[in-house]
Amino acid sequence: MNELFRLARSLRCDLADPRAAFTHRLRVGLAVAALILILSLLR
Template sequence: MHDLLRLARSLRCDPTDPGQAFRHRLGVGIAIAALILILSLLG
């Protein structure tokens, strides 16, 4: 659990530019969705 929290903190990004923040969140969301898809296909 602590590893997941540390990973979440490392993925966190607080840029001042809203466009950059959106791109970062979109990239993280796509990565998480891909991970879920891979895990569901393997399981």
């Protein structure tokens, strides 16, 4: 569980620019969605 929190902290984005923060969150969200899709297809 500590590794998950550490990973979440490393992915966290504290940018002042709202556009850059949005694009960062969008990329992270797409990466997580792709990972979930791949894992579900492997089962």
